[in-house]
Amino acid sequence: MDEMKSSEEISDGLFSSLGMMVTDASLAGDEEALEAAHEGLRRQYGRQRRLRDGQGDAAAELRGRLLGLIDVTYWALRRLPSALQLSLDPTSHAARFLVEVARQPGQSNAQLAARLDVDITEISRIGRKMVDADVAWKRRAWRQNAWDITPRGQHYLEESGLRRSEPDPAPLPRPQLGDFEYFAGVKVRPGRLSGVVTDARGTAIARAQRDLEPVWNADAAVTVLAAFVHDLLAETPATRAPADAGRVGLGVEIGGHVDAARGTVVYAPNYATGAGWTGFSLAEPLRRATGLPTVLENDANALAQLEETLTGPGTGRTDAAVILDHGIGAGLMLNGRVHHGAAGSAGEIGHVVVRSDGPLCSCGNRGCLESVAGTDAIADEIRALTGRTAEGLDAALALLSNDECRKYVEEVLGRTGEALGIGLSALINLTNPDRIVLYGPAGLVSDGEFESARSFMTAVHKTVRKQAFSTAGDDVTLTAKPYHDEVGALAATAVAMRRLSRDGR
Known part of the structure; x- marks a missing residue:
């Protein structure tokens, strides 16, 4: 695959060599080699499409040969023995998929892709493999897939050591400042607020949305946001004491220039004509209004920190x-x-x-x-x-x-x-x-x-x-x-x- 990546033209010899290696890996049941070949071929196919789009029959034939090998590796992976006999590598996408589904059943393809940092098509491929092995199953939740683990899958996780069977954890001790049991997050759009509450592990346990009228000054922004946060926490019985600052932390994100250290919106031109969400302190007044330690961040910076998490x-x-x-x-x-x-x-x-x-x-x-x-x-x-x-x-x-x-x-x-x-x-x-x-x-x-x-x-x-x-x-x-x-x-x-x-x- 490295040779293919560095070659302007892919020779017949390279195709023949890769074909022989894929055959050997299929006969040996070498999942790691087959996955490496499958992913490398997919990347190479995308590269050739970008390089040779519109270059005629020769380019189309080259892509056809790549697609043929992609199909071979796909079906070889599908025909491998059940994952229960494969002893999954704990760091593989398949093992992480199974552990994540067991940790939080009901996640969609998109949520799993975000959690595992893989393409959504990879989640579909892994999911089919897990279904075939009878360790996971999917159902429809509105317009999305929702994934759950089967008893066989739970048993496999425990037997393989990927996830040990443990009793429910004891209640956490009363936290000191900086130790939080829950986190509330609010996304601010010009016309809508969206909120979520998670536990300390990052599992979402409550959600809410509300249309937002134009906000022209800091006092109005704080009033509207504080009411929304109060209602959001009211959806979660465990967080109905918002004044208890030791239990819940609050994060707010907004598009535009945000001074995160001072908790101020410096300039947010997309949010309204004129003053809008611009030029006022938000985090500290919101902390006083809600009783919750509060931080403010730009939307893209918040996504970067989510990825890091x-x-x-x-x-x-x-x-x-x-x-x-x-x-x-x-x-x-x-x-x-x-x-x-x-x-x-x-x-x-x-x-x-x-x-x-x-x-x-x-x-x-x-x-x-x-x-x-x-x-x-x-x-x-x-x-x-x-x-x-x-x-x-x-x-x-x-x-x-x-x-x-x-x-x-x-x-x-x-x-x-x-x-x-x-x-x-x-x-x-x-x-x-x-x-x-x-x-x-x-x-x-x-x-x-x-x-x-x-x-x-x-x-x-x-x-x-x-x-x-x-x-x-x-x-x-x-x-x-x-x-x-x-x-x-x-x-x-x-x-x-x-x-x-x-x-x-």
Whole structure:
């Protein structure tokens, strides 16, 4: 696979050698080798699509051969003996999947993908394998899969030592300041509040949403937020004593320039015309109103801290989380610490100018990345080109299936994906990160599920490869994850966990 990655042309000899090795691994039941080949082939197929799209029959034949080997490794993995006889590697995705499902039954594909930091298609593949082994099963919960462990799976975890059978833990002692049993997180949008309550392990135990009227001053913001937090905690019997600051910590996240150290909203132009959520202290007044230790953070910085919580500290590593929403921002984790900059505005790639003659941005400049490639900008441009009155991004992206509109939607997705790729390339060239996680609407980032996302992400990847300096584009792992408001609220709880714990950073 390494030779294939470094070769401009893939020779017949390389295909033959890999085919023989896959055959040997299949006969030997070597799951590790088969998974390595399967994942490497999938990456190579994506690379060849980016390099050779539109290059005719030879390129199509090459991709066909790769797909053939991908199918061989897929079916070889499906036909391996039951996982109960395989003794799963505790660090493998399959073992972590099973442990995570046992820890919190009912999680969806997207939630498991976020927990395990893998692509959602990998969760589908592992899930099929677990179902075949009768160690897990899935059911439909509204429009999503929900995963549960079977008695056989629970038995396997206990017998293998992956998870020991233990009695329910004894109640925790009354915590001192900094030791919390629960965390509440609130995502603030211009027109909606979303909240979640988790226990100290990060398991969500309550959720709520509320429409938000325009807020013009600090007093009104504190009043509205405090009432929402009170109602959110009232949904959870264990947290109905919010004044007990030793038990519950509160995190709030908002898009825009946030001074996290002082707990102030410095500048949030997307939230309202005029004053809006701009220029006032929020964390300390909210602490007084709720009785809860409170921290405030920018939305992208909160996502970066959520990723650090999910994957564990990456000592000596640079990671970034990018949020593609109405606005666009980046959160940077340098050696396990979030990088805020001199006054909290680090990572504002949404206000990097990518088109000097572009549309007017909410910040007052023209052609900022978010005014070109933010979700509102994409939907507006699709409506303008197609002449259709599609309400919202999903409706605009759905016009891709309309023959009369298709070419216009593809044009917009290609152009805006290129713009985002320019912004990400600037981030990559400046910070040389090991990993970037792109959070955005499923219709733009879930390229395994939506044609619109395939068009958009193809343009993103192509531009990053073209514009990243030297080997920086190859050095970074770019992962995309679907984003919704509950993810933002969970990110706020992750900030509270890190900042309010004894050793939080």
